[in-house]
Amino acid sequence: MKFALPNFGENFKSRGLPLDAKLEWEDKWILSRLSEAAGAANKGIKDFSFSDATTATYNFWLYEFCDYYLELVKKRFRTLEGTDSEELRIAREVLYICLDRGLRLLHPLLPFVTEELYQRIPDGITKAESIVIADYPQPVMSWRNLAVEEEMELLQSTTSSLRSQAASLGLPPKARPHAYIRAADPEARRVLPKIADHIATMAKLSSLNVIDDASEAPAGTIANVVSEHVTTFMEVAGLVDLAAELKKLEKKMGVTQHNLQTYVSKREMPDYEEKVPPQVRHANAAKEESYKAELTEQEKVIAQIKAAMEATA
Template identity: 35%
Template sequence: MIRTRQRFTNCFGSDALRFALVSYTAQCDKINLDILRVVGYRQWCNKLWNAVRFAIMKLGYNYSPPQILILETMPFSCKWILSVLNKAISKTVESLEAFEFSDAANTVYAWWQYQFCDVYIEAIKPYFASDNPTFASERAHAQHALWTSLETGLRLLHPLMPFVTEELWQRLPSPKDTERKASIMMCDYPTAIETWTNEKVESEMETVHATVKCMRALRAGLLEKQKSERLPGFALCENNLTSEIVKSHEFEIRTLANLSSLEVFIKGEHAASPGSSVETVNENLKVYLKVEGAINTEAEQEKIRNKLGELHKQKDKLQKMMRVSTYEEKVPANIREDNATKLAKILQEFDFFEKESARLAA
């Protein structure tokens, strides 16, 4: 048994094995250990190393972390990463106190992998791409948020991956005029900071992320030679509120979706550019990606036909329910109002995609 454990540790590392076992604690006491899961966590350790390496390069040797963060003047992405980190802290502490170790591991993993590495690091890269004075303020704020996120995130992860977090934490610079702890083990465990929470920023980032996801889906469906090119994008908004959100976060959308430009229009103001492929973000937002050269019209038409089929089923189901003779008497007024709104949106979507089909056929 000891030799088997030593082989696991030598092959995959103590932290990867520890994290995998912790993530299995939601199951019964008998674990069917998947070796590939351990391998995956070992590779994730490499991603943590890369994130810290990126930070050290961008912070520089003379960087000194601030004592206090000025949230009001921070870029949008910096406010967002601190807000979601705050939520991750609260949920992790709650899970650990309830001995739900698997939930704690999943929460920390999700923040590091899907929010910090996949989104935040990518969003701030343009600030460090050159010494452009235009980004001087954003670059400084991004450094502070980057250091704070890393230092706090490592302390949050430490009980689950003690060795790699200790090594990485020791490499981070420490604030001046404060005594550095000898080890991360001697640091306080993170607690939620009320001022970091920003529900408005998180809500707007959901729109940004959904928009980027749709842009990436359009790119994936293009010709192979154009998958890595920076293409122009368009956003068609149903109302002023959606338009303002997209316009205010144009920089983040262009960066994360790898666009050369992003033009934002309100419905009725502008027609889609020829050679554009469309994707629905939500009922208030459609996005287009302009393709140089001819697009696959048949594939686009097939996508629209499928969407129209889904909308037709939804419309028929809703109308059938609303035509029942006792509908007005038995269904509460608020539900009838919701159903009428849903039907109006479905008909609006149906009209939009019929026009898109006609545009492609022209």
């Protein structure tokens, strides 16, 4: 609400989305996910499986609408602010649809809060006097777009990988590194130019350039494998002290190795299988696997930092 209400402007009243509306990529995605959430919520309520309805609605609001859609449309609203363009009207209509239908989906689960918020959104052709008497949203099958949803999955996996890499390298929160991305399969190569700017926005990059070959990435960039088909390369020179970061990571790796050895030693004790209860053995095995995965990740990052330091020496 803090973002949406000011961006509707003073005189906005929803007239509905025109059938020939020129939707942006992120609009198509969020409407597809909203339709899916409506279908899942309706089914959950019909089947008296309220946990399913809650999960569907919660996931839409938090992980899709707030985490991704709002972040992707902020730039559009900044760019279009003060104009009277059709693009701005469509952006507002999609935002309104998400709030209107999203609140109505949530109403059976949070009746008082949703009524309060519903009264704050602008008037529109679908808005009732009270959310209590408003129709419960149904899925809109014409909004479903599986192709765009698959493209968003690539954006999300790449964004998550880049964020994790930045955190592993100790980049400051305000750092905006340059990055490059390469795809090995034709479908990803087709999609990446369309979503590269969105990935840069979500991963807090200054830019993300699509390249055809790893050799096009400048020397000193740190590679990161997103999937078997997609690899990113991040420039960190000048953003972080690689030598200091290497020292910190090597110290952390020593602690991880010690913790791992503790659980390995427990497992190798005589009569371990007979003397230790099954639930404790399972917990110990899980901790051992966790430390192994952590150690593998630390070794990978350390190798990448060393390679970057050698390339820029």
